[in-house]
Amino acid sequence: MAANILQAEEVSPMSEAASTPIRVSTPVVRRSASDRNEPDLAHRVKKVSASNVDFFYGTHQALHGITLDMPENCVTALIGPSGCGKSTFLRCLNRMNDMIDETVLRGKILLDGIDIYQRGTDVVELRKRVGMVFQKSNPFPKSIYENVAYGPRVAGVKKRAVLDEIVERCLHQSALWDEVENRLNDSALQLSGGQQQRLCIARALATNPAVLLMDEPASALDPKSTAAIEDLIFELKANYTIVIVTHNMQQAARVSDQTAFFYEGHLVEVGPTTEMFTKPGEKKTEDYITGRFG
Numbered sequence: 001m002a003a004n005i006l007q008a009e010e011v012s013p014m015s016e017a018a019s020t021p022i023r024v025s026t027p028v029v030r031r032s033a034s035d036r037n038e039p040d041l042a043h044r045v046k047k048v049s050a051s052n053v054d055f056f057y058g059t060h061q062a063l064h065g066i067t068l069d070m071p072e073n074c075v076t077a078l079i080g081p082s083g084c085g086k087s088t089f090l091r092c093l094n095r096m097n098d099m100i101d102e103t104v105l106r107g108k109i110l111l112d113g114i115d116i117y118q119r120g121t122d123v124v125e126l127r128k129r130v131g132m133v134f135q136k137s138n139p140f141p142k143s144i145y146e147n148v149a150y151g152p153r154v155a156g157v158k159k160r161a162v163l164d165e166i167v168e169r170c171l172h173q174s175a176l177w178d179e180v181e182n183r184l185n186d187s188a189l190q191l192s193g194g195q196q197q198r199l200c201i202a203r204a205l206a207t208n209p210a211v212l213l214m215d216e217p218a219s220a221l222d223p224k225s226t227a228a229i230e231d232l233i234f235e236l237k238a239n240y241t242i243v244i245v246t247h248n249m250q251q252a253a254r255v256s257d258q259t260a261f262f263y264e265g266h267l268v269e270v271g272p273t274t275e276m277f278t279k280p281g282e283k284k285t286e287d288y289i290t291g292r293f294g
């Protein structure tokens with residue numbers, strides 16, 4: 001059966017198939033973009049490159065030999081069932097997992113060709129270049145203005161005119177300016193959930209990142225706010241490289257250029273999104289995107 005999530009209704013997990021152990025086949029299926037009308041991802045600059053990444057929480061190995069290039073100015077979607085390692089992998093990309101005790105990463109992750117795990121890496125600087133937006137919006141209990149100005153202030157920007165410019169630019173970029181320009185001093189906590197999430201995106205943009213990591217950024221939002229976030233992701237990729245974790249197959253199909261399917265800590269398949277959702281190379285990918293298991 002040909003998988004076609006682009007037209008499919010929202011998929012639902014099928015518990016019968018989920019109970020069947022599924023073996024992960026190797027090697028990872030890698031697809032050539034030359035025979036289809038997709039951006040030629042293979043020839044884009046590799047903004048972020050993971051090679052042979054293993055990751056351990058104590059003795060538990062959560063990632064097994066992940067090798068994945070994330071092309072510049074593209075959206076890479078990470079999909080797969082709960083617990084397959086999507087968020088773990090995402091957090092490896094800006095060393096957020098360093099904050100968890102007894103974790104070990106093996107392998108390499110390059111940002112602009114430089115190993116972010118090499119000795120001497122300034123992790124604070126890294127996280128400015130690789131910003132993160134979480135599933136649940138987490139604005140600071142401060143004004144809308146101060147939420148966006150926070151990063152630049154910590155980085156030493158003091159001049160009000162410079163901060164004003166950054167705040168306005170980032171709120172424009174996150175498509176929130178028109179809704180908040182007259183209430184910049186109101187508490188961020190007075191915003192709706194969708195507005196708070198766009199504010200968190202503005203806050204991430206304020207440190208001038210090159211890469212934006214998004215961990216299910218719309219999963220707590222209503223359809224209208226979700227659509228606003230998806231439109232925003234489309235706009236932002238002109239200037240940023242985006243990696244997004246999503247459980248929503250239609251969202252992955254709508255917003256991403258490249259999709260990577262994870263299963264039990266392995267990367268099963270990666271390819272241009274249209275191809276992955278219409279002609280996946282692996283049965284397991286097809287089973288997942290058509291909802292045979294969740």
Ligand SMILES: Nc1ncnc2c1ncn2[C@@H]1O[C@H](COP(=O)(O)OP(=O)(O)OP(=O)(O)O)[C@@H](O)[C@H]1O
Pocket residue numbers: 057060062080081082083084085086087088089100
């Ligand atoms: N802080 C942690 N300490 C120990 N184990 C963890 C931790 N975070 C995640 N894990 C384990 O690592 C594995 C991968 O988890 P991860 O959260 O990356 O999966 P996921 O694909 O993002 O799942 P979900 O879609 O449910 O968010 C799981 O077995 C999980 O239990």
